Amino acid sequence: MSETGEIEGNILIVDDDPSVLDFISSALMAFHYPVICSKNAGEALALLQRNAVVAVLSDIRMPGVSGLGLIERIHDINPEIPVILMTGYAEVDTAIEAINKGAFSFLLKPFKTDYLIRAVEKALKYHRMAEAEKDYRVMLEDTVLRRTRELAETATMASSLSVEIIERLSAIAEFRDSATGAHVSRIGLYSAKIAEAMGMYRDFVEKIGLASSLHDIGKIGIPDNILLKPGLLTEEEFEIIKRHTTIGAKMLSGSADKTLQMAESIALNHHESWCGEGYPRGLKGVTIPVEGRIVRLADEYDALRSKRPYKLPLNHGDAFRVITEGDGRTSPEHFDPDVFKAFILMAPFFDEVFTAHQDKHSSRR
Numbered sequence: 606m607s608e609t610g611e612i613e614g615n616i617l618i619v620d621d622d623p624s625v626l627d628f629i630s631s632a633l634m635a636f637h638y639p640v641i642c643s644k645n646a647g648e649a650l651a652l653l654q655r656n657a658v659v660a661v662l663s664d665i666r667m668p669g670v671s672g673l674g675l676i677e678r679i680h681d682i683n684p685e686i687p688v689i690l691m692t693g694y695a696e697v698d699t700a701i702e703a704i705n706k707g708a709f710s711f712l713l714k715p716f717k718t719d720y721l722i723r724a725v726e727k728a729l730k731y732h733r734m735a736e737a738e739k740d741y742r743v744m745l746e747d748t749v750l751r752r753t754r755e756l757a758e759t760a761t762m763a764s765s766l767s768v769e770i771i772e773r774l775s776a777i778a779e780f781r782d783s784a785t786g787a788h789v790s791r792i793g794l795y796s797a798k799i800a801e802a803m804g805m806y807r808d809f810v811e812k813i814g815l816a817s818s819l820h821d822i823g824k825i826g827i828p829d830n831i832l833l834k835p836g837l838l839t840e841e842e843f844e845i846i847k848r849h850t851t852i853g854a855k856m857l858s859g860s861a862d863k864t865l866q867m868a869e870s871i872a873l874n875h876h877e878s879w880c881g882e883g884y885p886r887g888l889k890g891v892t893i894p895v896e897g898r899i900v901r902l903a904d905e906y907d908a909l910r911s912k913r914p915y916k917l918p919l920n921h922g923d924a925f926r927v928i929t930e931g932d933g934r935t936s937p938e939h940f941d942p943d944v945f946k947a948f949i950l951m952a953p954f955f956d957e958v959f960t961a962h963q964d965k966h967s968s969r970r
Contacts, residue, residue, distance in 0.1 A: 614639075615641045615656055615657060615658050616658070616659065617640075617643065617652060617653060618633075618661075619642075619646065619663040620663070620667070621644050623644075625714075626642045632721055636722055646663075646667060646674070646675045649675065653679060654682070659686065660686065660688075660729055660732060661675075661679055661686060662688075662689045662691060663675050663676075663691065664691050665690045666692065673702060673708075676708055685736060687729075687731050688707070688708050689708070689710050690703050690710075690711040690712070691711065691714055692711060692713060693715075788907060791903075791907050792817045792818065792900065792904060793817050793818050794958045795903035798955075799899050799944055800814075800899055802951050803899075803943055813867065813871075813899060815864055816864050816865070816867040817868075819868040820871045820872055820900050821849060822856055822872055823848070823849035824849045827848070835915070837915050847876070847884045850874070850884065851885050853872030854869050870894045870896055874898075876904075877898075879939055880936075883901070895941070898941040898944050905939070905940075909924035909927055909935070910959050921952075925952055928940070929945075929949065
């Protein structure tokens with residue numbers, strides 16, 4: 606009921622006995638309940654379709670569809686409508702069957718008016734609670750959908766911002782080294798393809814494809830006379846060059862962004878070797894983060910293929926042989942065996958990427 610004592614709908618009474626219909630409808634209207642009456646199930650279902658009904662009182666035994674069958678039909682239309690069955694037979698089996706069919710309760714004929722009103726009040730209370738719960742579920746679903754949409758939009762914005770930050774940082778590095786633009790693009794493509802061939806999750810593949818572009822960001826901190834020196838480096842100069850790993854990691858440290866966190870790891874670890882002969886920390890085997898192991902090989906291949914101030918570029922076949930067989934400076938032992946296998950599998954792709962993305966100038970690795 607509302608605060609005025611009214612209910613927002615009708616009570617449907619179904620009975621093939623006109624005297625019963627008259628008694629029940631009169632009793633309910635005396636308590637200001639709106640009622641509609643029907644003499645059979647077919648008519649009741651038609652009324653249910655055309656009218657707002659909040660509860661049903663039905664005789665359990667009627668010609669054609671019984672009260673038990675009517676319950677199922679009613680709940681097909683609206684499962685929230687409580688159905689009170691009326692019967693003149695105190696049969697336990699019938700009562701159990703009625704409950705199993707979804708009856709809210711049942712009344713034994715003949716019943717007193719106060720029993721009828723009490724049963725109706727309970728049914729109406731149930732209906733109000735069921736409707737309130739349904740409204741709450743709808744509201745909750747709408748809230749969840751809205752929040753999900755907002756979170757998705759926020760994630761998209763954050764992802765776009767992350768990409769923009771990385772692109773801008775890569776551009777800064779490119780100012781110091783004019784070969785970096787095409788080089789970092791290739792490293793991203795190589796790294797993503799290796800990760801994919803290794804069966805990495807899609808999220809990892811996408812992140813390493815982007816984060817690897819910052820592997821040499823630390824070269825910003827290397828003096829031009831060493832970074833761009835047209836010749837072999839002295840031992841002291843090479844020690845300075847090696848600092849670009851720690852410089853890059855320090856530049857990228859402290860970010861809450863997952864891609865920049867991976868970029869920090871790559872900047873620090875992309876010159877570590879599986880055999881422990883790399884730098885800056887001399888890590889060995891699986892102590893090297895997998896993203897560093899992947900970029901290690903990708904960067905090696907690209908360096909072999911690229912022209913440098915101190916060397917001529919190799920073709921794909923020669924670069925492949927150096928990596929897979931060694932040349933005194935580069936050795937297969939430098940690489941994670943799983944990364945190594947993925948490279949061998951994807952080698953034709955590496956050649957295609959290098960051919961499609963060419964550097965314009967030379968650089969030092």
